[in-house]
Amino acid sequence: DAGVIQSPRHEVTEMGQEVTLRCKPISGHNSLFWYRQTMMRGLELLIYFNNNVPIDDSGMPEDRFSAKMPNASFSTLKIQPSEPRDSAVYFCASRRRETNEKLFFGSGTQLSVL
């Protein structure tokens, strides 16, 4: 299995621009999570989906952030407009809902907003 696939690996953009991060979970996994990692705050949960349905988005920092999961094999996290304080590593992770255990992370997207 290829694991959780995220793209792009690195994104450099200017303040005010729209940013879209992409994630392909492991086939057969029906729970998907978006986390953000910074030095100051560690790993923060932004939003998670079960069976493509958003369950809890209380971690999304502002209305500038939105996430979708149109099907079981694809999810996006969008920031519009982006700001320098959004600079972080964004991780997507997936697991089988029934196990409530091992979470598989992608390699992350390093976002820099100038």
Next chain:
Amino acid sequence: QQQVKQSPQSLIVQKGGISIINCAYENTAFDYFPWYQQFPGKGPALLIAIRPDVSEKKEGRFTISFNKSAKQFSLHIMDSQPGDSATYFCAASISGNTPLVFGKGTRLSVIA
């Protein structure tokens, strides 16, 4: 409110020594406590996990110690090696597909 508090932020250990990382939690409903290991440029990966029905779990050089009454758990790395240098995250969750809540991480450096 930080639900899982991890310490120290960083740790330097001599090769062959014991690395100890501690975590404390608030929510007594938590019943699953994993540790994740992250190497630079990679996502975190599950290292070892414990449930509160046991006080200790060992896998190779890695041991979790769990103290339910104190609401604390810790990771011990015996005979620490330079290849163990990474960031370690403790986490907690409630059974039933709730998300993991992570500590802020500990950057471990094992020096020869």
